[in-house]
Amino acid sequence: MKKAYLYLENGQVLEGRSFGAVGTAMGELVFTTGMTGCVESLTDPSYYGQLVVYTFPQFGNYGICRADQESPHCQMGGVVVREACENPSNFRCEETVDAFLKEENVVGIAGVDTRMLTQMIRDGGVLNAVITTEEGEPDWDALKAYRVKESVENTSRKDILVRHPEGEKKFSVALLDYGAKGSICNSLLARGCEVTIYPYNTPAEDILAAGHDGVMLSNGPGDPADNPFCIQQIQKLFGKLPMFGICLGHQIMALAAGAKTKKLKFGHRGANQPAMDLETGTVVITSQNHGYAVDETTLAGTEGKLRFVNVNDGTCEGVDYPAYHAFSLQFHPEAHGGPLDTLTAFDRFTDMMKEGL
Template structure:
């Protein structure tokens, strides 16, 4: 089997087996702890610009099912695993992970110590890395300087789409696409919402003139502070219609309200993150994928009220904005893959829209 190499920003080099596409890719090295959800994570736009370590040892056992894709293409730049399955076994399988990554031009490396790499990132924080099938050493200065940029621009759809549910559609929702997972639209459609998907750079006045009953702010990749235009539009939308934000949408909603965000040491990525509801005291297991978080202390003096916290590290996981008829969640209530403990958040959103009818 052909060799591949993983070069880390700290100078360490690991040799492994190549799978997927040939070539060299540079990105931010992160890890995810999910045991399932292979195709969902590969196609999640929140992973744009990143090389992803899968901590579960086996990868691709049940192959790729195109129906489960969260976007039209693989969003990761590279994949790092302990071992990958060349012959998947699943009645829904359309192709192997190796064939999928080759077609998507994504480089993979297997046979490396993913436990050691994960512990390194937990101790020292995420770092940049290169996966390559070539023998020559990459430009280490360029590697250290790498930063994920223009991520929302490169993952948002460029045209307006209208998605209609089966049967009656009592609600019309404007979904602002910052790199949206398909499961968000599907969750709204399942609740009788007609969903109009707008590109990230749509002005607030266009949204407000669309005759909608509510506004959905999607997930997406990168630093939320890199999107000043989007934040300005959210400011203009506050209080006009019920609003629900997830992940990046949650972070930018907080910035629009006057709070601040911060980069986490190694982020939350996986399907086993415990979150506590401060209002009810209940703890749910959630699916997450983010490297930034809202600074809970910065909510003081804003219209935002801290509602959810991460049980592991106490970071902000959700904010309510009662005066604006808005709320946001850092985690993914639609999951896929992962637990659906908090899927009722979409019911909360539709209830808010119903009150305004």
């Protein structure tokens, strides 16, 4: 099997086995703790520009099922695993992860110590890295200077798409696509919403003129502060329509309200993050994928009220905006993969649209 190399910006080099495409990929090295959701994570746009270390030791043991994809293509830059399964076993399996990554032109490296890499990231924070099947060292200056850029622009759809529920249409929702997972739209469709998916750079005036009942802000990759146009449009939409934001949408909503965001040391990525509802005291287990968070200390003086916090580190996991008829969540209530503890967040949104402003 062909060799592959993982170069870290701190100078460390790991040798492993190549799987997936041959070539070179540079990105931000992060880890995810999910034990399932292989296809979903590979196709989650929130991983754009990142090389992902999977902490679960065997990767791809149930193969690829295209119906589980969250977007049309693999979005991450590269994959780092302990063992890449060559003989998956599942009645839904259509192909191996190796074959899928080859088709998607995404490089992977197997046979490296993912436990050590995860501990390194936890101790020192995320760092840049290169996966390559080529001999010779990378451009170290370029590696150290790497930053995920233009991520929303490169993951948002370019045209407007309307999707209809199978049954009766109860609501019309504008979904602003910042790099949306398909399960968000599907969760709305299941509740009788006609969903119009708009590109990230759609003006607020176009949303308001279309006569929707509510606005959904999607997840997505990158630094939320890199999206000034999107922030300005949310400011124009505040108080005009009920609004629900998830992940990047949650962060952009907070920035629009006047709060600030911060980069986390190593982020939250996986399906086992506990979050507490400060209103009820209930703790839910959530699916998450983010490297930035709303700085809860900056909500003072805004219309935002802290609603959820992460039980592990106390970071902001959700904000309510009663004056704007809006709320947002850092975690993914639609899961895929992950627990369905907070799926009722979509019911809360439809209840808000039913009540109106």
